[in-house]
Amino acid sequence: MSASQGDWTLAPAAPPRAASAGALEDPAWVRLGLIAGALGFLGLFLVLPLATVFSEALSKGVGVYLAAIADPMALAAMRLTLLVAAISVPANAAFGVAAAWAIAKFEFRGKALLVTAIDLPFAVSPVVSGLIFVLLFGAQGLLGPFLREHDLKIIFAVPGIVLATMFITFPFVARELIPLMQEQGTEEEEAAASLGASGWQTFRRVTLPNISLGLLYGIVLLNARAMGEFGAVSVVSGHIRGVTNTLPLHVEILYNEYQGAAAFAVASLLAMLALVTLVLKRILEWRMGRSASAA
Amino acid sequence: MPIETRRRSVLPGFGTTLGFTLAYLSLLVLIPLAGLFLKSASMTAGEFLAAVGSPRALAAYRLSFGAAFAAAAANAVFGLLVAWVLVRYRFAGRGLVDALVDLPFALPTAVAGITLTTLLAKNGLVGRVLEPLGISVAYTPLGVAVALTFIGLPFVVRTVQPVLEDLEAEIEEAAASLGAGRWLTFRRVLFPTLWPALVTGFALAFARGVGEYGSVVFISGNMPGRTEIAPLLIVTKLEQYDYAGATAIAAALLVISFALLLGINALQRFGSRRLVGAGDAA
Numbered sequence: 001m002s003a004s005q006g007d008w009t010l011a012p013a014a015p016p017r018a019a020s021a022g023a024l025e026d027p028a029w030v031r032l033g034l035i036a037g038a039l040g041f042l043g044l045f046l047v048l049p050l051a052t053v054f055s056e057a058l059s060k061g062v063g064v065y066l067a068a069i070a071d072p073m074a075l076a077a078m079r080l081t082l083l084v085a086a087i088s089v090p091a092n093a094a095f096g097v098a099a100a101w102a103i104a105k106f107e108f109r110g111k112a113l114l115v116t117a118i119d120l121p122f123a124v125s126p127v128v129s130g131l132i133f134v135l136l137f138g139a140q141g142l143l144g145p146f147l148r149e150h151d152l153k154i155i156f157a158v159p160g161i162v163l164a165t166m167f168i169t170f171p172f173v174a175r176e177l178i179p180l181m182q183e184q185g186t187e188e189e190e191a192a193a194s195l196g197a198s199g200w201q202t203f204r205r206v207t208l209p210n211i212s213l214g215l216l217y218g219i220v221l222l223n224a225r226a227m228g229e230f231g232a233v234s235v236v237s238g239h240i241r242g243v244t245n246t247l248p249l250h251v252e253i254l255y256n257e258y259q260g261a262a263a264f265a266v267a268s269l270l271a272m273l274a275l276v277t278l279v280l281k282r283i284l285e286w287r288m289g290r291s292a293s294a295a
Numbered sequence: 296m297p298i299e300t301r302r303r304s305v306l307p308g309f310g311t312t313l314g315f316t317l318a319y320l321s322l323l324v325l326i327p328l329a330g331l332f333l334k335s336a337s338m339t340a341g342e343f344l345a346a347v348g349s350p351r352a353l354a355a356y357r358l359s360f361g362a363a364f365a366a367a368a369a370n371a372v373f374g375l376l377v378a379w380v381l382v383r384y385r386f387a388g389r390g391l392v393d394a395l396v397d398l399p400f401a402l403p404t405a406v407a408g409i410t411l412t413t414l415l416a417k418n419g420l421v422g423r424v425l426e427p428l429g430i431s432v433a434y435t436p437l438g439v440a441v442a443l444t445f446i447g448l449p450f451v452v453r454t455v456q457p458v459l460e461d462l463e464a465e466i467e468e469a470a471a472s473l474g475a476g477r478w479l480t481f482r483r484v485l486f487p488t489l490w491p492a493l494v495t496g497f498a499l500a501f502a503r504g505v506g507e508y509g510s511v512v513f514i515s516g517n518m519p520g521r522t523e524i525a526p527l528l529i530v531t532k533l534e535q536y537d538y539a540g541a542t543a544i545a546a547a548l549l550v551i552s553f554a555l556l557l558g559i560n561a562l563q564r565f566g567s568r569r570l571v572g573a574g575d576a577a
Binding site for chain 1: 327377407413526533545
């Protein structure tokens with residue numbers, strides 16, 4: 001839009017450009033063909049699956065849909081998913097803020113290495129993310145004998161699910177905040193500090209308002225992944241119904257038992273979570289774009 | 296410069312935040328990952344190689360890497376198309392389409408897995424159309440590639456899109472005023488600027504695809520040697536209490552993933568340097 005509009009406004013002032021304006025615009029048939037191609041691809045790969053989740057969920061009627069969602073096992077899975085998110089989201093958000101503060105506001109050796117290390121979990125297969133905790137805390141694991149002695153259970157129990165989820169979602173907030181805080185520099189915090197504000201006051205009154213949108217953005221993505229993670233959680237969960245089944249695992253069990261409509265009913269909850277995530281993400285992007293251009 | 300360093304140290308909290316960061320990173324990520332390599336090191340070289348190089352494992356890598364490569368290639372083509380259309384053209388519902396591109400990031404992989412399987416199974420909405428043409432998708436390697444295409448879709452779009460947006464109109468105008476047609480301008484002027492982002496997006500989609508599990512297990516059919524992906528082989532070995540075998544394959548997968556991560560980081564640095572260089576020249 002900006003390119004072609006800029007050209008339109010320029011055209012009267014500089015006549016020779018009028019000829020090149022046509023050369024910047026693709027011919028209509030190219031434009032329509034490319035738009036049709038892109039929309040066709042996205043329709044087939046995104047819209048059709050999304051619509052299928054809801055149509056399959058309601059394929060046996062509203063009664064089956066509601067029964068699947070109100071099922072005690074589904075409710076237990078919901079509770080566990082919420083619990084896992086309630087632990088891993090604040091923990092990783094706190095980590096992200098601390099890491100971004102240290103990395104963005106100070107110079108130290110090995111910083112590039114630290115930033116790469118924070119990205120590591122994104123490069124690890126979800127299954128491997130689960131496996132490493134089985135190797136540590138499982139019955140055959142390094143700490144297995146110790147845990148058995150003290151009657152502690154991590155693998156095939158809730159703590160393992162929380163740990164695997166925390167590992168998987170580890171980089172989200174840090175990744176969002178590090179570039180943002182680096183861009184914002186340190187002047188405002190230095191001014192606050194020179195006026196006698198304590199570290200905590202500086203953070204709460206100066207830094208936090210500046211990063212709040214970016215922080216929220218990271219949290220929205222982190223939460224979506226924490227609630228939706230499947231591979232890592234499936235390895236450490238043990239699939240004990242009503243105890244260690246999260247919502248995605250519950251979907252898997254129902255699907256494998258040929259309860260398609262029920263599986264899709266529970267899946268539709270997760271799809272709605274995804275849609276809410278996309279809406280929040282878009283609103284935050286829009287507001288960040290606004291504040292960036294205003295600044 | 297010395298003043299700058301002194302001023303930086305005015306801010307408090309360096310020790311606390313860096314200490315917390317390092318402790319959290321070590322406990323949650325580094326030590327558990329080190330445990331994996333420790334476990335592999337406890338195997339003899341013969342055991343390790345037997346587990347990593349068994350025919351079943353080799354077939355699983357072939358499928359995982361092959362399908363991820365095919366999916367990333369498809370995404371490079373369609374992702375570039377989608378990014379181009381979103382940046383260059385105005386049409387009704389563009390904002391909605393733009394937001395929807397991130398769906399694969401937001402939709403839990405298990406949901407994607409059962410949905411694609413239902414659509415592409417013989418009696419599914421899409422499978423019904425393809426089956427008479429002799430194309431089976433569900434429970435074949437092609438199904439794996441389709442699932443990975445869905446999962447990797449946002450990567451290329453989201454890496455190419457910002458580069459396209461930042462492109463100066465002047466260079467295209469210059470090309471046009473020198474008599475280049477649109478296609479020549481795209482090939483010789485735009486594409487050379489876009490390719491680092493395109494390759495980065497491709498690599499990100501590829502890396503994600505190699506490790507992907509949730510969306511694939513439902514559609515792949517999981518036949519050993521034919522439609523069994525490497526992450527599934529790890530899970531199978533774990534379920535058979537073959538911890539050493541699972542660990543060896545995981546270690547192999549991990550080393551390759553880290554190499555990919557380093558390569559992607561280098562590419563991104565290369566890409567941003569190129570952009571900075573172009574900005575300096577302009």
